[in-house]
Amino acid sequence: MPVKPSVVIVNGSPRSRSRTGALLNALANEIARVRDVDVQSVSIAEIGNHFGTEFDPALLAPELQRAIHAIENADLILAGSPIYRASYSGLFKHLFDLVDRDALKGTPVLLAATGGTPLHGLALDTQFRALFAFFQALTLPQSVYALDVDFNDGRLINDDLSQRVRSAAELAAAHLESNRGYREASNNVSRAPVAPAPVL
Incomplete structure (x- = not known):
């Protein structure tokens, strides 16, 4: 049986119930509507208390290690955060x-x-595109931004926003298969050793 593509939600909101989470879940649900995917969620609200104790990945809390492993092995990442002070x-x-x-x-x-x-x-x-450019990730040309007034009790109530969610999700779903092929090809290419990153 073929393995389902992995879609990983990364929710940067510190609140367990948030508009950002509702938006990301709506995107994931739309992707799942058109593609058979395995959706995982990484929530800052759930793992945030484990930050700041270690920087060596081998010494991080198990919850953080699982979150990082999911992100690093994702076929598609849905990355979202509330905006604080323009970032x-x-x-x-x-x-x-x-x-x-x-x-x-x-x-x-x-x-x-x-x-x-x-x-x-x-x-x-x-801010967001610059961060993922560092990783040489492929940020999709269509992103989704929502205002506080677009939600009511955790539900999207703006029809235009719902249409943008559907459109962005369809675009993301179309990139899933091409990314899986790219990752498989990359894994088969031998790489020269990389010098360790400096300790800051």
Whole structure:
């Protein structure tokens, strides 16, 4: 039986119930509607208390190790955060500080964010894309930004937003198969040893 493509939600909200989580879940549900996928979720609200104690991956808490392993082996990442002070949450960034710098090469990443003003949507291009460019990930050209007023009791209530979610999800689903082929080819190529990253 073929293995289902892995879709990993990375939710940068520090709240267990959040608009960011609702948006990311809506994207994942739309992808699952058109493709048979295995969806996993990494939530800062659940693992955030394990940050800041270690930087050696082998010494991290098991919850963090599992989260990092899921991200590094994803066929598609749904990365989202509420916007604070024109950027993603600090723990969202800290999580990716712990991800291997070569693990996400070519991995498609669908970006999403929530905020209180339309101007915060610029962070998707100025902050999120720059972060994943470092990893040489493939940030999809269509991202999704939602305002606080687009939700009611954790549900999307804006029809235009729902359409953008469907469109972005269809685009993301189309990249799944090509990424799996890329990762398999990359794994078969021998690599020269990489010097360890400097300790900051």
